[in-house]
Amino acid sequence: MDPDDVNADETAWERRSVVRVVPPVAPRKLAKVPFVELADGRLQGVVSSGSDIERVYVSSITAGTHALSCSTNNNRPCGALHGHACKHIRMLADEAVVQYGTDRVARYLRVEVPEGDALMSCLHGQPERTPAAVVFSRFLRHLAYLEVPDSTDPLVELHWFPSTAAETGAAR
Numbered sequence: 001m002d003p004d005d006v007n008a009d010e011t012a013w014e015r016r017s018v019v020r021v022v023p024p025v026a027p028r029k030l031a032k033v034p035f036v037e038l039a040d041g042r043l044q045g046v047v048s049s050g051s052d053i054e055r056v057y058v059s060s061i062t063a064g065t066h067a068l069s070c071s072t073n074n075n076r077p078c079g080a081l082h083g084h085a086c087k088h089i090r091m092l093a094d095e096a097v098v099q100y101g102t103d104r105v106a107r108y109l110r111v112e113v114p115e116g117d118a119l120m121s122c123l124h125g126q127p128e129r130t131p132a133a134v135v136f137s138r139f140l141r142h143l144a145y146l147e148v149p150d151s152t153d154p155l156v157e158l159h160w161f162p163s164t165a166a167e168t169g170a171a172r
């Protein structure tokens with residue numbers, strides 16, 4: 001390969017990579033809750049760790065029983081889930097309300113949410129282990145569907161994946 005081509009590739013990659021790590025001007029919730037769905041009898045989704053960009057939590061609330069579940073994508077239990085919802089589950093619930101509206105989420109979970117009350121204050125389920133793998137693989141499939149065009153926009157959803165390293169390797 002022409003060495004100039006390699007340089008051009010690397011420059012393009014570096015430019016893209018720099019753009020990726022710059023926080024969006026108006027932070028979207030997507031960065032914190034990249035995936036939320038009402039499926040499998042649960043409100044479930046993927047929540048970014050507040051402290052570690054490499055880590056995500058798979059959180060869920062089961063319809064009917066309102067059992068709460070939160071673990072990392074490696075299936076380690078969330079340390080903050082003790083008897084009441086951790087912040088990941090709260091963020092998931094907030095985002096579900098933004099995405100689907102309180103009525104639809106409440107109907108799906110089978111909970112009465114009096115006018116003006118927050119969804120989470122009406123849920124009193126107990127923690128329960130739910131395997132994270134199923135939800136996480138649904139999330140990965142969801143990402144695959146996005147068919148991200150070649151773009152310099154920050155792709156916060158992809159920050160956890162070591163694809164940039166593979167990309168650099170390929171460019172060399």
Ligand SMILES: [Zn+2]
Binds near residue numbers: 057078079080086087
């Ligand atoms: Zn949690």
